[in-house]
Amino acid sequence: LQPGWRGLEGKDPFGLERRIQNEGEWMALVKPGQNGLYSVVASLAWWGMSVDRNSKAWEEWMMAMRDIIWVLECVTRRS
Structure with missing residues (x-):
C-alpha cells in the first residue's frame, strides 16, 4: 500500500514524503477488503x-496516526 512516490527520504520522522498527488496516484491506495486500508487502520488501533501514553512508542504511534489521517484525507478528496 505504500506508493513509490512517498519514498523513504522525506522530511517527516518516518522518512515519508508528504506532497499532494494527482487523482491517479491516490486512487491506487483505494483497496477494499481485509488487505487494504482497513488493515492499516486496525493495526494502528491495536x-x-x-503502548504506554508516557513513552516514546506513544509519540511514534501519534506520528503514524497523523500520517494515516493525512493519507485518508488526501484519498477522500480525490475519490
Missing part, C-alpha cells in the same frame, strides 16, 4: 491500545 498498536495504540498496546
Whole structure:
C-alpha cells in the first residue's frame, strides 16, 4: 500500500514524503477488503491500545496516526 512516490527520504520522522498527488496516484491506495486500508487502520488501533501514553512508542504511534489521517484525507478528496 505504500506508493513509490512517498519514498523513504522525506522530511517527516518516518522518512515519508508528504506532497499532494494527482487523482491517479491516490486512487491506487483505494483497496477494499481485509488487505487494504482497513488493515492499516486496525493495526494502528491495536498498536495504540498496546503502548504506554508516557513513552516514546506513544509519540511514534501519534506520528503514524497523523500520517494515516493525512493519507485518508488526501484519498477522500480525490475519490
